[in-house]
């Protein structure tokens with residue numbers, strides 16, 4: 004038995020991978036298949052699933068409804084498409100802002116003295132390790148009408164002798180955007196840093212030697228070489244933003260509803276798992292399509308593992 | 311040319327980003343000392359006098375714990391201690407199991423050729439490229455359907471009915487942590503020279519001894535960083551836990567989330583501060599150990 | 606000793622699947638017998654299958670066909686830890702997380718030796734490779750040469766029947782390599798252990814080995830002592846691979862005993878030489894003449910194979926002068942030893958100078974083409 008195993012390398016590999024495969028199939032692939040099956044089902048009055056093959060949930064997601072006001076038998080309301088679109092737009096805006104903030108910092112750390120790099124990096128990691136929910140809460144405190152930002156603004160305006168009424172910032176789309184940017188910023192800094200750090204100093208010297216000024220060095224040398232980091236960071240930011248519901252829940256109140264909130268409510272408040280499953284699958288397909296086209300254009304960097 | 315020269319613009323931008331990263335944390339910590347119970351406006355620190363808590367409206371005027379009043383309250387809060395215990399139990403158990411399983415998978419993928427290899431490697435990327443909520447509700451659906459079916463089939467009643475709880479949270483955490491551990495360990499294994507293992511066998515060690523005495527000590531740093539990543543992911547996880555927890559398995563993030571939708575006292579800030587401090591010192595300690603090992 | 610041979614490969618084939626998916630024989634029907642106490646080398650250019658052969662003896666690879674015998678016993682799929690052979694790896698493969706002492710002690714621990722015995726034997730082994738006092742260091746803290754010695758001590762402490770060495774000196778600089786060559790050879794003679802030594806460096810193989818197997822493309826081209834492979838190469842490949850030679854193409858006219866007469870059209874001459882391999886009349890052959898075995902004279906010699914030539918280049922390199930000639934339209938090289946200490950330029954040949962090349966039949970080798 005042992006001897007047979009010793010001689011069969013392929014069996015050894017299969018044996019080593021099998022627990023992982025069991026978990027991946029049991030808790031990843033089967034649940035996804037189940038989600039698909041449920042999405043074709045119908046909701047029973049007590050909130051359970053009646054298995055059938057009905058496209059009702061997808062038709063509803065597309066915006067068509069038979070439950071209309073004014074007695075019409077059929078109407079169109081692109082509510083869910085709007086939610087999807089809003090989520091996509093938010094994810095896009097968040098990613099762009101995060102890149103804009105992360106790049107200078109990553110560049111700063113990568114070009115810092117090697118002895119200090121660890122410390123600077125460490126300073127990026129600490130906020131990342133404070134809990135996700137705690138970070139949203141912190142922004143709630145900052146953005147409130149009586150919150151710190153309004154206090155600071157009021158103080159500045161006072162100095163300038165400009166009349167100031169505190170701004171309503173909490174429960175707006177802007178608050179959600181800021182919260183998302185804050186939540187996912189470290190996930191962009193780390194991969195960009197990793198790819199910037201790999202750039203050999205002699206490359207900068209060569210660029211300078213060939214007469215490139217700093218702007219041209221940045222555009223022609225640094226940016227292209229750090230693209231893998233930006234790609235990995237984008238994947239690490241864009242995908243979670245698409246599916247997160249806490250930030251919008253707490254900083255957006257009932258004002259900003261994203262796909263994540265829609266799905267969550269189907270499973271808790273509205274108790275319609277079939278519709279939630281359909282929405283969840285649409286979300287997955289959407290992110291996969293975006294990721295596919297994005298990575299096909301830019302490649303899939305190994306930097307993704309670093310974060 | 312100084313290789314570490316940087317433009318003032320980069321320096322300024324970097325400092326601004328650091329301010330952006332730390333301002334919320336600073337405010338969070340400051341407000342944990344707030345005298346105001348409603349915690350909307352900072353009304354000052356609490357003085358340490360008397361043996362009784364004295365209130366004035368919604369402000370705490372005096373407390374035996376002084377400025378640390380809310381920390382004392384926190385330590386008396388049964389829900390918090392329970393949630394903390396759950397969080398740690400889940401993180402420790404899930405980290406141990408996912409590290410072992412993930413390391414095995416990394417060894418398999420990096421060392422062996424087998425039929426299922428491409429499929430296995432691909433499946434590890436799934437949790438990275440699909441939103442967590444999709445995975446969360448998938449697992450929720452699986453458990454609720456499976457448990458419903460088992461409960462009906464075996465006619466389980468009352469307390470013996472299978473429900474969501476610590477077990478389901480741990481299993482779900484293991485599922486989403488394994489890919490991360492595997493990918494980290496795999497990255498570290500890439501430069502591993504097989505000659506070390508061959509040398510051990512050549513000197514008379516069998517496969518198991520070789521693994522214990524040579525392979526494992528050599529990949530240990532990679533395994534540890536995989537485990538650390540898994541542990542922090544578990545502590546930080548909200549979404550998966552949100553869908554798979556049940557009565558009695560509330561974790562700290564879930565508990566805090568629950569509070570945020572109701573009344574918030576500075577206790578939440580105290581809790582957050584303790585959390586941040588713990589993370590900070592743990593990381594500092596790890597850094598110190600790592601530095602010492604390199605010498 | 607159970608067998609006359611320490612190691613035997615009987616008709617061994619090792620096939621690998623290439624990345625493109627096709628099969629490739631890295632070792633192709635190799636048979637060799639390595640005697641007890643012998644310093645045996647496998648010599649060949651990179652990729653010829655030396656390492657693979659060695660790994661099959663160690664047990665890291667199993668033959669696709671045929672079998673490896675150690676002390677007369679077939680090894681089959683016996684794992685490395687059940688074979689009484691030890692290996693010195695090209696990369697040394699010293700365990701970085703262990704000290705020098707722990708590295709050397711590892712193999713003894715596996716045998717279950719007592720603490721005292723381990724300490725004693727490790728000490729003696731380190732002394733043998735002149736590393737006494739280094740036992741607390743980590744491999745990283747040693748120079749390349751010292752690491753090499755640790756690798757050697759770690760293998761030798763097990764007192765194996767056979768020591769396998771895969772280009773063990775490849776990573777050292779030239780001077781150290783020469784020193785270690787002598788040391789290794791001395792050690793082997795002192796211990797009486799069979800050494801199987803893999804190298805692509807012909808000089809290394811010639812200086813150290815009792816016998817050499819010259820390999821090419823997974824096959825053995827010739828097996829013999831240093832003198833044999835140099836003075837009586839079995840074919841053109843061996844003559845070309847080891848040392849330098851002048852080659853002329855020809856056809857065998859007749860064979861008599863170990864002598865053959867070859868018609869060389871390029872010179873329009875018939876040459877008489879020693880037929881080393883099996884050649885018969887009518888065979889296409891290569892005539893090989895080593896450059897140091899040719900005499901240059903100012904006047905025509907008395908022997909029959911004496912040809913007129915013109916010096917094209919002459920290079921003084923200290924002990925010798927390398928003279929490149931044009932012999933009836935063919936390039937021909939001759940190494941002349943500088944036996945007389947003189948500054949007279951005439952002693953070292955000038956470009957365009959006319960000379961006579963004298964070929965002796967005992968220095969002319971008739972080789973099969975293979």
Ligand SMILES: Nc1ncnc2c1ncn2[C@@H]1O[C@H](COP(=O)(O)OP(=O)(O)O)[C@@H](O)[C@H]1O
Pocket residue numbers: 621622623631649650651652653654655656657658
């Ligand atoms: N594990 C392997 N898989 C596929 N091909 C291999 C493997 N090991 C060696 N080879 C191939 O076998 C041939 C001989 O290799 P090797 O024995 O290492 O040569 P040498 O040591 O003489 O340089 C080479 O072409 C090499 O690419």
Ligand SMILES: [Mg+2]
Pocket residue numbers: 652655656657
């Ligand atoms: Mg080799």
